Amino acid sequence: MNIDEKLEKIQEGTLEIVDIEELKAKLEKEHPVAYTGYEPSGKVHLGHAITIMKLKQLQSLGFKIKILLADYHAFLNGKGQLDEIEKTAEYNKKCFQALGLSEDTEYILGSEFQIKGRYSLEYTNNVYKLATLTTLKRARRSMDQVSRHDDNPKVASVIYPLMQTADMPALGVDVALGGMEQRKIHMLARESLEKIGEEVPVCIHTPLLHGLDGDDKMSSSKGNFIAIDDEEDVIKDKIKKSYCPKGEVEGNPIIEIAEHFVYPYHETLLIERPEKFGGNLELSKDELCTMFDNEELHPMDLKNAIAKYLIEFFRPAREFMAENYKDE
RNA sequence: CCCGCCUUAGCUCAAUUGGCAGAGCGUUGGACUGUAGAUCCAAAUGUUGCUGGUUCAAGUCCGGCAGGCGGGACCA
Numbered sequence: 001m002n003i004d005e006k007l008e009k010i011q012e013g014t015l016e017i018v019d020i021e022e023l024k025a026k027l028e029k030e031h032p033v034a035y036t037g038y039e040p041s042g043k044v045h046l047g048h049a050i051t052i053m054k055l056k057q058l059q060s061l062g063f064k065i066k067i068l069l070a071d072y073h074a075f076l077n078g079k080g081q082l083d084e085i086e087k088t089a090e091y092n093k094k095c096f097q098a099l100g101l102s103e104d105t106e107y108i109l110g111s112e113f114q115i116k117g118r119y120s121l122e123y124t125n126n127v128y129k130l131a132t133l134t135t136l137k138r139a140r141r142s143m144d145q146v147s148r149h150d151d152n153p154k155v156a157s158v159i160y161p162l163m164q165t166a167d168m169p170a171l172g173v174d175v176a177l178g179g180m181e182q183r184k185i186h187m188l189a190r191e192s193l194e195k196i197g198e199e200v201p202v203c204i205h206t207p208l209l210h211g212l213d214g215d216d217k218m219s220s221s222k223g224n225f226i227a228i229d230d231e232e233d234v235i236k237d238k239i240k241k242s243y244c245p246k247g248e249v250e251g252n253p254i255i256e257i258a259e260h261f262v263y264p265y266h267e268t269l270l271i272e273r274p275e276k277f278g279g280n281l282e283l284s285k286d287e288l289c290t291m292f293d294n295e296e297l298h299p300m301d302l303k304n305a306i307a308k309y310l311i312e313f314f315r316p317a318r319e320f321m322a323e324n325y326k327d328e
Numbered sequence: 329c330c331c332g333c334c335u336u337a338g339c340u341c342a343a344u345u346g347g348c349a350g351a352g353c354g355u356u357g358g359a360c361u362g363u364a365g366a367u368c369c370a371a372a373u374g375u376u377g378c379u380g381g382u383u384c385a386a387g388u389c390c391g392g393c394a395g396g397c398g399g400g401a402c403c404a
Contacts, residue, residue, distance in 0.1 A: 152396065214365075244364050254364090277362075300363040 003027045006061050010204070013054065013264060015180055018190070018203045023175070026202055032174040034058045034204075037068035037110070037167060039077060040088035044095035045225035047209050047218045050260055051177055052099045054206055058175070059102055066106045066171050067096055072114055073163065076156035078148050082111070091325065095228055098320035113170055114163065126166040127159070129196050134162060134188070142188045145181035148221070165189035169198040176201045179208050181217070209260065210253040214243030218253070226257075229321040232311050239307040247295040254299070254306055258288060262309050271297070271305040 001009075006027055007020070017023055026032045036051050059065050069089040075082055086109070093107050113119050139158035147157050164185050168176060176186055186203040193200045208217050211224030218225045226238050244254045262269050263285040271281040277298060283291065291297040 212364090240363070242364060246363080274362095298362065303363055 001061070009057065009061065013050075013206065013260065015205050015207050016183075018186070018205075022200075023202045023204075026174045029174065031062055031064045033066060033172055034063045034175040034177055035066040035068055035168075035171050035173045036177045037070040037073065037164065038092060039070050039074040039079060040085050040092050041220045042088060043220050043225065043227040044092055044229070045218060045220060045227050046257065046261070047179065047225065048095075049099060049228055050206050050209065051179060052096055052101065053260075053264070054177055054204070055105075056099070056101055058177070059105070063175070064104070064106070065101060066108060066173065067093075067101075068108055068110055068167060068171065069093060070110045070164075070167075072110045073160055076154075076160045076163070077146070078150060078154070078156070086111075094321060094325045095317070098317040098324070099228060100316065108171065110163075110167070114167075119170060123166055123170055126169070126196065126198070127162050130162040130165055130192050131159075133192055133195055134158075138188060142184040144184065145217075146185065161185045161188055165192050168193060168201050172199075173201050174199075175204060177204045177206070180205045181208060207256075207260075209256050210243075210251055212238055212242040212253050214251065214253065226310065228314050228317045229325075230314070231318070235310050235314075236307045239303050239310070242303070244299040244303060246299055247293060249289050249293050252292075254302055255289070255292065257306055257310065258302075259285065261313055262306070265313075266309075269305055269309065271301050272308075273298075273301045277301065 003024060007024060010023070011017060011020075034055060036055060038048065041048070055063075055065050055067070069092060071082060071085045071089050074080070074085045074088075079085060089109060096105075096107070114123055136158060139161050140153075142161045143157050146160070147153070150157070165188065168189060176182075176189070178186065183203075183205055186205070190200050190203065210216060211218045211222055212226065213222075213224040215222060215224055226235055230238070239254065242253055244252055249255050258269060268282045268284050269288060271283060273280055281291075281297070283297075288297070288302075292302065
């Protein structure tokens with residue numbers, strides 16, 4: 001596969017690549033490094049899965065993948081005590097493996113290099129340098145979509161983006177991948193890394209999924225997600241309860257799930273529909289959107305189809321988790 | 329270090345001179361829709377930050393502690 005073909009593939013399902021020319025240059029390398037950082041989370045859900053799927057694709061295109069289990073970031077973001085967070089990180093690592101990343105994926109616990117080992121001194125020095133270059137307002141603003149809500153915001157919340165920035169040279173990354181909520185941190189990082197003379201990574205942003213309740217963002221804290229290891233009945237139940245207004249494509253979480261978890265892997269979606277409602281359909285992405293928009297496809301029929309696909313899509317992950325992860 | 333104010337349901341906040349701890353939102357369950365939502369009906373939810381005291385009776389008054397917010401002082 002040549003570089004232009006790779007570029008095109010990488011762009012699929014992303015909202016932006018900053019910068020595309022830089023990415024092109026990175027693709028000259030035999031094994032460019034791509035990374036995503038995740039705050040350990042009680043549940044790994046569809047939102048996380050979007051980025052993991054993209055990482056899998058990058059892996060298949062020759063990228064070396066590093067996953068940062070960002071324990072300190074979670075700690076700074078008020079997610080609990082470090083020992084708890086590290087248990088959660090172990091669980092998340094299993095989840096990521098369950099989604100099919102290959103054996104040579106590298107999982108790195110943030111604290112391992114951020115505060116331990118010889119490199120931590122250089123790391124800390126970078127964080128301090130960044131601290132002198134970054135205004136409070138800019139740092140705060142970068143955290144708009146990332147910070148946990150806090151009536152009494154802590155200094156931790158402005159250290160967070162600085163550490164995230166310092167992570168990039170520490171991990172030697174060519175590409176930083178994240179959801180759109182990472183954008184402001186990434187843009188700040190690109191500016192700052194340039195200033196301190198470190199390599200500036202390409203940033204790739206994927207869309208955020210709406211919550212099943214129609215909220216702007218699917219997130220663990222809001223409970224409006226489907227987890228990658230949810231049981232079949234749970235998936236059915238959650239889909240059934242989801243917000244899905246008739247005729248409305250925009251911001252419809254069920255339509256979004258079809259876009260991100262069905263169509264990248266199947267040309268068409270089979271919708272099984274009772275005869276009295278018109279019988280079965282096999283729809284391409286465009287057909288589905290058009291029909292739904294025209295109210296020719298009832299939400300319930302769509303939901304049934306999506307639930308079925310999701311159950312199949314995550315079957316391997318679910319089985320992997322059942323076998324490899326014993327909750328204590 | 330000193331002074332003042334704040335802390336009540338998951339959230340935002342009520343509660344009269346001390347007199348059965350409440351509302352809205354959210355949650356859950358039903359009704360209505362061939363989904364969800366909206367709407368209607370119903371229900372659940374509390375160590376009133378912790379602690380000691382006064383009182384027949386304390387969310388309410390007094391003392392101590394913790395956390396938070398604001399100010400002052402120190403530096404000078």
